[in-house]
Amino acid sequence: MKTLLPLIQKEFRSFWSSPLGWVLxxxxxLMEGVCLSTAMKGLADTAIAENLVFVTFHSPNFxxxxxxxxxxxxxxxxxxxxxxxxxxxxxxxxxxxxxLVFSKFIARILFYALLWTPGVFVxxxxxxxxxxxxxxxxxxxxxxxxxxxxxxxxxxxxxxxxSSLTSNQIIAGIVTIGLLIxxxxxxxxxxxxxxxxxxxxIFKLFSAQQHLTNACRxxxxxxxxLLFSLLTLFTLLLTNHTVNxxxxxx
Amino acid sequence: MISAQNLTKAFxxxxxxxxxSFTVDKGDVVGFLGPNGAGKTTTIRMLTGYIPPTRGSATIxxxxxxxxxxxxxxxxxxxxxxxxxxxxxxxxxxxxFRGKIKGLSGSHLKDxxxxxxxxxxxxxxxxxxxxxxxxxxxQRVGLxxxxxxxxxxLILDEPTNGLDPIQIRSIRSLIKDLAQERTVMVSTHILSxxxxxxxxxxIIDRGQIKxxxxxxxxxNNLRTAGSVLLETKGKIDTAPxxxxxxxxxxxxxxxxxxxxxxxxxVVVDAGTDARERIASLCLQExxxxxxxxxxxxxxxxxxxELTRQD
Ligand SMILES: Nc1ncnc2c1ncn2[C@@H]1O[C@H](COP(=O)(O)OP(=O)(O)OP(=O)(O)O)[C@@H](O)[C@H]1O
Ligand SMILES: [Mg+2]
Numbered sequence: 001m002k003t004l005l006p007l008i009q010k011e012f013r014s015f016w017s018s019p020l021g022w023v024l025x026x027x028x029x030l031m032e033g034v035c036l037s038t039a040m041k042g043l044a045d046t047a048i049a050e051n052l053v054f055v056t057f058h059s060p061n062f063x064x065x066x067x068x069x070x071x072x073x074x075x076x077x078x079x080x081x082x083x084x085x086x087x088x089x090x091x092x093x094x095x096x097x098x099x100l101v102f103s104k105f106i107a108r109i110l111f112y113a114l115l116w117t118p119g120v121f122v123x124x125x126x127x128x129x130x131x132x133x134x135x136x137x138x139x140x141x142x143x144x145x146x147x148x149x150x151x152x153x154x155x156x157x158x159x160x161x162x163s164s165l166t167s168n169q170i171i172a173g174i175v176t177i178g179l180l181i182x183x184x185x186x187x188x189x190x191x192x193x194x195x196x197x198x199x200x201x202i203f204k205l206f207s208a209q210q211h212l213t214n215a216c217r218x219x220x221x222x223x224x225x226l227l228f229s230l231l232t233l234f235t236l237l238l239t240n241h242t243v244n245x246x247x248x249x250x
Numbered sequence: 251m252i253s254a255q256n257l258t259k260a261f262x263x264x265x266x267x268x269x270x271s272f273t274v275d276k277g278d279v280v281g282f283l284g285p286n287g288a289g290k291t292t293t294i295r296m297l298t299g300y301i302p303p304t305r306g307s308a309t310i311x312x313x314x315x316x317x318x319x320x321x322x323x324x325x326x327x328x329x330x331x332x333x334x335x336x337x338x339x340x341x342x343x344x345x346x347f348r349g350k351i352k353g354l355s356g357s358h359l360k361d362x363x364x365x366x367x368x369x370x371x372x373x374x375x376x377x378x379x380x381x382x383x384x385x386x387x388x389q390r391v392g393l394x395x396x397x398x399x400x401x402x403x404l405i406l407d408e409p410t411n412g413l414d415p416i417q418i419r420s421i422r423s424l425i426k427d428l429a430q431e432r433t434v435m436v437s438t439h440i441l442s443x444x445x446x447x448x449x450x451x452x453i454i455d456r457g458q459i460k461x462x463x464x465x466x467x468x469x470n471n472l473r474t475a476g477s478v479l480l481e482t483k484g485k486i487d488t489a490p491x492x493x494x495x496x497x498x499x500x501x502x503x504x505x506x507x508x509x510x511x512x513x514x515x516v517v518v519d520a521g522t523d524a525r526e527r528i529a530s531l532c533l534q535e536x537x538x539x540x541x542x543x544x545x546x547x548x549x550x551x552x553x554x555e556l557t558r559q560d
Contacts (some may be wrong), residue, residue: 006350010336017338085334089395092298092328093352094320248302 003095004103011077012171021111024072028115032056032067036122043135051136053123053144054216063209067180070152073112074159075173077104078243081165101160101240108156109149116145140218143225146225147215154228155180157193157235164242183208251276251403251433252297256306259292266292268457269306274450276402280428281444281465282437284454285557290437291331293454294407298328311402324353327396331407333388335395341372344380345394352399368395370424386417393424398541404434410443422447441549451549453556460556468552477545478516478524483538485512492531498522511540 015021039055043050048055056062081087090100123141127134162175187207190200204210211224252274259267267289274280284290295301297308299319308315313322336344345366349359367373370390375383380391389409396404409425410418418440426447428434438444444451445465453461453468462469482489488500489512498519504514518524525542532539 002353002355003351006347010347014338083330085330086336088295088300088330089334089348090351091327092300092323092326092330093348094324095351096320116460247300 002221004099004247007095007099007103008110013090013108014076015107020076021071024069025115026109027065028069029118031061031117032116033122035059035062035065036119047226051216051218052126052139053136053140054213057144057148057216059111067155067177067184069112069115070155070159070180071162071173071176073081073108074163074176075169076154076163077108077160077172078164078239079167079169079172082246083169087243087247097243098240101164101236101243104205105157105236106159108160109153112156113149116148120145131249137218140216143215143218143220144212146220147212150225150228150232151212154232154235157239161235161242164239164246251278251311252305254293254297254306255309256411257293257296257303257308258305259289259296260304267296267455270454270457271306272452272459272462273441274433275434276433278433279448280435281448281451282431282435282454283439283441283451283553284437286439288454288557289452289457291407294328294405294435294437297394298326298405299323301478324399325402327399327401327404328367329389329392329396329404329406330410331411333392335380335388335391337379338430339380340377341380341383341391342376344369344391345372348395349398354399362398362400365396369427370394371420384527386413386421389417389421390412390424393421393428397428402432402460404428404432406434406436408437408439410438410440420441440480445549453553455557461552465549469549472511476518476522478518478528479541479543479545480514480516480528480532481511481539482514482543483511483540486535486537488535489514489537492535493528496524496527496531498524508556 015024035056036052038059038061039052042055043052050058078087081090093096120141123136126132158179159172159176162179163169163172166172166176183206186203187209189203190207190210193200195201195204198200205227208228211221211228214221252272252545254273256273257267257270258265265296270293278465282290282294284506292301296303297310297315299315302316310322311325313325315322336347339347342363345363346359349362354362367376370393372387372390372394375387380388383391393409396406401547403484406425410421412423425434425436428449434457436444441499448465451461451463451465451468452459480493485507490504493499493502493516501514501517503515503517505515516524523544525534529542531537532542
């Protein structure tokens with residue numbers, strides 16, 4: 001525990017000591033703002049029987065910028081340590097590989113959570129600023145962000161895993177976005193082919209966008225939360241093994 | 251302090267380290283020598299727990315490097331070959347981070363930070379970003395990092411690699427200071443360095459140990475002979491023959507005249523000294539001479555002899 005804290009601190013600080021953290025922060029605020037204003041315009045122009053949070057997050061716009069966050073957050077995590085040789089410095093002290101995996105993951109989750117806080121404040125101050133009736137209930141804001149967090153945790157774990165496979169951060173980033181886009185399209189399988197075939201339930205269960213859609217309607221379903229948390233854990237274990245394997249096989 | 255038994259590392263079918271066995275006692279300063287690709291870094295990585303041995307075992311201060319890896323690693327201050335550092339950190343920030351992950355905290359950490367920065371001459375650069383440091387200072391930061399948790403054993407992989415002669419001297423004297431209260435293992439190519447600081451030398455080549463002994467013993471046991479340089483006034487035609495006739499003289503080479511003085515190299519048997527006999531020969535023959543200098547075998551000769559490819 002004593003060694004985890006400085007490791008997490010170091011990872012978290014590395015976002016702010018390079019432009020990357022600030023750029024990502026600005027990027028998220030900007031893109032979330034674009035999604036929100038598009039949603040507001042949509043609601044103003046046509047009568048949609050959905051709440052504002054739903055219309056904001058239930059759009060290709062949103063998924064496009066959302067998925068691109070993860071390679072940027074995670075690509076450096078292990079690839080850079082391996083390339084610069086600092087991995088050797090870390091793993092020859094008393095710290096263990098899992099300390100490293102865990103602290104890199106936690107620091108990124110914290111950073112990721114921070115990215116969404118300005119947006120939450122924007123939604124919360126909607127009524128005060130526009131003096132219109134608020135077009136969503138607070139619970140929706142909560143469930144949406146809970147799902148964003150859980151899905152994000154899995155995507156970050158996936159990114160860390162991709163980064164542990166190579167010492168080239170660009171390749172790590174490309175693999176990450178590739179995996180995310182793949183899982184995004186797999187999530188659409190039941191939308192495109194319908195749900196008449198045997199495996200359709202499995203596709204539904206793993207469809208991140210369908211879970212987020214439900215969450216944006218205020219539905220709190222624990223099964224996908226549990227599933228994605230387990231997937232996160234599994235991916236982190238895999239990452240741990242990859243880091244060890246890559247150093248031991250050589 | 252270190253005891254390695256049949257340590258072996260194979261990368262696929264290529265054996266980088268082959269059945270290495272050696273011991274290093276507490277307080278020793280060991281020079282770890284070998285040509286490029288001999289397996290020095292690989293051996294060191296196994297000792298520091300970065301890669302596991304394919305076969306064999308080793309202990310650090312009694313802790314097995316595989317079974318009690320964490321305990322073993324805690325005993326070691328290690329500076330890797332290329333001195334990897336976090337470029338975006340400041341020197342003091344980096345050392346603080348390293349101290350913390352090595353388990354230091356509070357006022358103890360603060361004291362140690364002050365101590366190592368003083369010891370390694372980092373006071374004036376402590377606020378600088380690491381990426382702006384010169385190579386000499388980077389090396390010092392690496393050393394300070396290796397020292398911060400007061401390890402019993404320092405392992406330095408080519409600590410003076412790529413430094414200018416002034417920096418090499420100052421890093422060397424730093425290592426010499428550090429060696430007074432610790433066990434040190436330094437891998438290097440610079441043989442004069444080893445002669446100056448080490449009291450034990452391990453020479454490896456293509457993964458195998460060629461020698462492990464005190465530097466002086468290695469030099470004395472060397473099969474190649476020493477030689478004596480003799481400068482006489484003018485050329486003396488009979489000199490080679492007469493010199494050759496002396497006891498223990500194997501060969502006489504004539505280097506020719508230069509500014510009125512002629513130089514002969516008299517090759518003698520290992521461990522013998524023919525200077526007295528040569529001097530009396532000169533007096534007896536009435537040759538004028540101005541120097542009679544013995545060239546002992548150096549560690550470099552030992553190194554070349556042991557790692558020769560033929
Ligand atoms: N990760 C690796 N994968 C495959 N082969 C390796 C690996 N690391 C080292 N080797 C090989 O093992 C041998 C020993 O390398 P090592 O780096 O230990 O030598 P060294 O004595 O440190 O050399 P140098 O003086 O150049 O630093 C070399 O032939 C090298 O090519
Ligand atoms: Mg090396």
